[in-house]
Amino acid sequence: MKAIVLAGGFGTRIQPLTNAVPKPMLPILNRPMMEHIIIKLRDELGITEIGVLLYFKPEIIKNHFKDGKDLGVKITYFLPDDDYGTAGAVAFAKEFLDETFIIVSGDLVTNFDFKNIQNFHEKKNSKLTITLTSVENPLQFGVVIANEDHRIERFLEKPSWGEVFSDTINTGIYIIEPEVLDLIPYKHNFDFAKDLFPLMMKQDIPLWGCSESGYWRDVGNPESYREVYKDIFNGEITLPYKGYAKEIDNGIVYSESGVKLNKKVRVEGTVILGKNVFVDEGVTLKNCIIGDNSKIGKHSEIIDSVLWDDVKIGVKVKVNNSVICNDNIIKDESKIPFGVIMAEKCIVNKKVSFEKDIIMWPDKEIEASSVVSANIIWGNKYKSSIFEDGAVVGRTNIELSCEMTTKLAEAFGTILPQGCNIYVSRDYHKSTFMLKRAFVAGILSTGVNIVDPYNVPSNVMRQALSKNEDVIAGVHLRQSVFDPTQTEIIFFTNEGLVLDSKLAQSIERIFFRENFRKVKYDEIGSITEDKNLRELYIKAIEDSFDKTLFKNCEQKVAVDIMNGSTSDIYPRIINELGIDNIILNAHRREKGKSNDIVKTQENMQHIVRGLNLDCGFLIYPNGHKLQVIDNKGELIYDYKLLLIVLALLDKSTDRKLKVILPAWAPDFIEYDHIEVYREKLSNFKAEQLKEYDLIADTDGHFAFNEFGLNRDSIFTSFKILELLKKSGKKLSKLHKDLPDFCYKGENIPCPSSLKGKMMRKFLEDGKDKKISSVDGVKIWMNDEEWILMVPDQHNEYLNLYVQAEDEKSAGRIFYSYQDKIEKWISE
Structure with a gap:
């Protein structure tokens, strides 16, 4: 058997940890995540021939693994000349894949029994086996339903909460026979879940699902990266440590070469020290990992944290439950006690205090004695997406600063054709006036022209946008109706419709990577005025x-x-x-x-x-x-x-x-x-x-x-x-x-981690009734009475809608399901 390791993703959701390295190279126990996968393939399946699919920052991966000899394997690299999707990328390795092969992502952590998956594949005489597992939050994965014989019957890739029908997901671990590659077109964008699997099901080629119940985590965002370490220290998964073990105080230290550990160091739990680490006297180390060439000053505390390479910690510094990336300097008496994510090359001066869950982007410097209470780029907590329903919403001059707004405009302008025209309008508030100017500067820098209708309502601009073929997009800035401290920036297509999720993701990818188009001085965009939109709109309604x-x-x-x-x-x-x-x-x-x-x-x-x-x-x-x-x-x-x-x-x-x-x-x-x-x-x-x-x-x-x-x-x-x-x-x-009836909508608190389970439970509860899953799950009690549950996309609750003949009947339906939901959540 051979193996393919997928290592080409951009790592957008896990920014800023992937600002300087591709996601498979994020360190787990001082070795890249992908290295753990290669070791597992070698040791469990005896695989020595491994193909690695590259795309984003390929030289970093190549420089580390080289030909694979140091790990006892032979690595062959494949670098597609474009983004051809997951299956399309594998097609580039078709000549290499001349026997049964396993595909594993290089950016996950798992203890699944690969040998068990192989045995299942052989027993079913399968052409393609998908490894399945149950997770708390299935949104970022393909949701799957298999029958009692383990044949897959239904598949939905990366659903919204309203579309989730199970918490059983596709883990992205496949075993495939080489003839399946004949179904994948060469140099075409072709995805396993969106294209290959539906094609095989249409041709009645069985897809088999092997369910595994061990540890599996897709390391998709900074929080999940931190959670991996918690799970390691809690014993939920065991991975190979580097270095020599030595018991000290109440813990055990794994040290590589060149480590200098002062005798007056306190140790609890498990501590992993990379090469040439220096730890001074009076330091407390508890369940932490410290990378190569890092230095910890006197009387500091490193607890439940990960320090990458070349980190310099001063005297009496406290770091707790945080991730500190490469080349950071944290000076004396600073406090990082509540889960900071600090990207590379930052300087934290003396006596700085961080509040909870701060994300700090690269190359930032914090003045001495500062109190950091907000992310130093975006948001008051980590968001996997900055867009919500085609809009970006944030507190004016805090999350939505001029810097943030300009970068957002640069990202938007980059996806548009150079030299095109867009509308940029606003309401009359000072906050939108300020942010619009910042937005305009960013757009112009990408070579996109602006048609400025000044302060008009969004529906006036959208009406004009749908009629004017010379303008291909629109952006409207407005103060929130319900919270004057917030500004909303709404993006529209040339049809006057809000931006769809696919385009929003494209903008986000460019935003986080800062891969903006920069045009020459004589190609910078221009601004023209159009104050006729209001008159045209008024006339359109009158007519x-x-x-x-x-x-x-x-x-x-x-x-x-x-x-x-x-x-x-x-x-x-x-x-x-x-x-x-x-x-x-x-x-x-x-x-x-x-x-x-x-x-x-x-x-x-x-x-x-x-x-x-x-x-x-x-x-x-x-x-x-x-x-x-x-x-x-x-x-x-x-x-x-x-x-x-x-x-x-x-x-x-x-x-x-x-x-x-x-x-x-x-x-x-x-x-x-x-x-x-x-x-x-x-x-x-x-x-x-x-x-x-x-x-x-x-x-x-x-x-x-x-x-x-x-x-x-x-x-x-x-x-x-x-x-x-x-x-x-x-x-x-x-x-x-209007006929007598009762219609009501309520929301019930529910952690995001349990929303997939709630969808599955609703489907199971309605299996003997008329049911619909157009958006969420709707269950009919009779011909006219029903309850619909739609998990909220952005908040931790479920939206429940009830239609009934009267208030009493609606209450009975609602409260019966409220009780069921509370029971399901507590199980």
Whole structure:
């Protein structure tokens, strides 16, 4: 048998540990992670011929392992000339792979019994065997279901929480027969999970799953790297130590050559010292690893921590549960007690204190006596992704500093064609004015041109973006509606849709690697102004409606602009359409103060009642969300507003309309002229959305295809007035006529580590009932009552939605599943 070790990944999620080295070279017990894999292949399977697939920083791996002779193996390197995916990369080694071979990633730590996997493969006479295991958080892996005979029946690569159907995952360890390589096209992007496995299943070639229950950890982020060491010291996995063992005090020290360990050193647990390490008197070492050529000053403490090579620790320094990378200097009396990740070549001056879980990027210097309370680049805690649903959100001038914003712009500009045009717009706040300037500088440096519409609502820019073929993308900066200390930077495609997850990941990869495109001085981008977007938008809405329809009616409306960017747009449109109106809070509010939504709703209810108006609208500050008060002064809940709009559409048309809603939208009403589709509302292309007349959700967001594919509360408000006029109905009547039912959404705390288990438990619980897994898991109690569970993508809780005939029935369903969830979590 031969082996292929995959060693080409960028290590984006584990930044900044991989800033200077590829992920397989991260040290575990003072030897690269990948070296442990090679030793395991040699010792357990007797493999001596190993192919290593390279891509990112290949010279570092080659320089360390050379031809493999020092490890008693022969290594052959393969370096594809492009990124061809996991299977496509293996195809480069096709001539080498002339017998059964095993594929293992070079960036994992495991004690799986490779011999057992080999025996399973041979017993099943398998062409391709996938090693499976159960994990707490399956999001970053391929989720798998196999039957009782271990044949794989279902496979989903890197799902969202709403798509997870099991906590059994593909570990990326495969045993393959060479003829399978004939299915992989040469020099094409081809992935095992996305392409090869579905192809084999389509051709009815069995995929077999060998389940292993030992230790397996994909070292994907800094926290998981730290956890590996905790597991080693706790005895959950045993790996070979380097050096000679010696018992000292209450511990054992493994030392390599050249170590100078003062006799007055206190030792607890296991300590591993690399070559030429110097430890001075009075030092306490507990469950720690110290790399080559490092020095520890007098009376310092290194506890539950990893120090890489050439680290200099001063006098009376405390390091606890932290990772300190190469070439760092930490001076006297500094305290690093709560899990710091410090990338290489940093200088920490005297008496610096770090707070919990700080990430420090390379080449930083901290002034003496500083208190470090935030990451020194991004975020108040480690994030595997800086994007959330096409946006980057952070505290202004803290996470979203000018430096951070410029780098983000450079990364975005790098994925765009040089010389293209993009819109960059903002609201009127000082914070977005500042950050927009930083963003503009970054974009221009990549040779991308900016069309500047200044301060307009995001829906105005998106409308223009979808119409202007000369502009290929858009970015909008705005202050958060709910937290004025935060700024949101939202990215849009040329179709006016938010950036999908694939593009966001591409930007992140460039951001973390800082692999920005730098153009020559005469290729720097230019800025042009376009102040016509507002006028074009106003005209587009006015042209969408029959003015005589409104002028001949007696509708009286109150509108709260909520001090938003629509303040110089909405009043002009409503007056031009001839609608009798009262406008509230149309002035701009520069001072940072969040909107009190409940108070705003209550004020509007009093106004509509007191003045006997036909309705009241709340237009959220950037024009993306709408709330409505009926003519009796009752707030229409968002999900009921959706049902009212659908009812109005159904009564106003003779043709068949197509509407797309999220999986959790109420579904107990049948319509004569509306065909409703329920899908996962993300990563759609414009061509797909154009098939639908309305895209909506249960949170007050509506996009009418006749005007555009983007959420727009301004257009929606006038569309509702038009439909009311045509129907001759009052809002309160439509509100009252909704069938009696109960619809509620709640969230239940759940650690991310257990979300996969919850999805599996829900599926198992609903196996005898009607069930759907379009987004999350929906279980029907009867024809109209159901519960839907969708794990939240970004927070540690589960979203539960219940539809039932009344409050009592909804409570019974909800609380029964709440009890089940609590029980499943505690198991």
